[in-house]
Structure formats: C-alpha cells, structure tokens
Amino acid sequence: AWGCTYPGRSFRDTAAGCGLRARRAEGVDSTLAFPCETSVWSHNSKTVLVVDDDQDLVSLVAMVLESEGCRVQSAANGLEALEAVERGMPDLIILDMKMPIMDGWEFAREFRTRYDLQSPIVVLTAAADARRCAEEIGAAGWIGKPFDLDTLVGAVGRYIGTG
Numbered sequence: 001a002w003g004c005t006y007p008g009r010s011f012r013d014t015a016a017g018c019g020l021r022a023r024r025a026e027g028v029d030s031t032l033a034f035p036c037e038t039s040v041w042s043h044n045s046k047t048v049l050v051v052d053d054d055q056d057l058v059s060l061v062a063m064v065l066e067s068e069g070c071r072v073q074s075a076a077n078g079l080e081a082l083e084a085v086e087r088g089m090p091d092l093i094i095l096d097m098k099m100p101i102m103d104g105w106e107f108a109r110e111f112r113t114r115y116d117l118q119s120p121i122v123v124l125t126a127a128a129d130a131r132r133c134a135e136e137i138g139a140a141g142w143i144g145k146p147f148d149l150d151t152l153v154g155a156v157g158r159y160i161g162t163g
Helices: 055-067 078-087 104-115 130-137 149-160
Strands: 003-006 009-012 047-051 071-075 092-095 121-125 141-144
Touching: 047 055, 047 078, 055 071, 055 149, 071 078, 078 104, 092 104, 092 149, 104 121, 104 130, 121 130, 121 149, 130 141, 141 149
Parallel strands: 047 071, 047 092, 092 121, 121 141
Antiparallel strands: 003 009
C-alpha cells in the first residue's frame, strides 16, 4: 500500500487500484489539513508545476505545498505541462515519468529544447531506480515513490530557495 507521513499525520492508500487517498490520522481536527503556522519558504510565493496522471497524488502534493506557501499548478501529462509552461515559467517542475499522451522523458526533452535550463526538474517516480531516471533527463533531483512528505517539502525547499 502507498503511504506517507507529514508532521504527526499519516496517509494511506484507502482504495486498492484507485490511486492515493489521503486520510487524516485518528484524533486530528478535521478542519486542519496541515499546519500553516510555519512555512519553510519565504513570503515570496514560488510556483511549482506538478506533472502526474494520478490526480489523487497531485491533490495531496498540492495541498502540502500550498500549505507551505507555494502556488501549485498541475498537468496530467507532458503535453499539458508544456501548455502550462507556455502560460508562465514555474520555479520548479515535479515530474512523473510514466504518463499517457506524453511521458516524462518526452516532456523533459521538449522542455529543454524550448526553454533550456530555466526551471529545475525533480523526478517523482515509482520506478525501481529513480536516480537513473533523473540522470537520463538531466533532472536536478529525484524522489522515489512511496515517499515521505517531509522529503518532498525538503526537496522543494532546496530547489526553490528557502528563507
């Protein structure tokens, strides 16, 4: 089962075959999704483009990053991601590799051709060797699925700047 943790909360896959479903830990006030009192990023809101065909995962990542002060855009495949980039360059791209229509490899190739190195890419993949996938496309970093949400927040902070 897919699972991750974030400051005192646990999330588990609650529907087999239906992707990630976030479930608050027992005893957590249902009005609080995540703590917002301390953000790892400065007040300058950074934009993160999350590219993944798993909408439940995208929703969870967006919720976490927005609680940290980021603006989050999403795309379900590489083609949608290129369209989003055309509307405005994100500060960071979080990229799944296996998606329909245009996968992560195709997106990265086209993104680099059009925009060179304007935004770092962090690969987020369930592939056995996430590091190799990241190296293949010249990504700044990688996060393997399943992942800890603190790891995600730390990686994003590392690439968009802190404080």
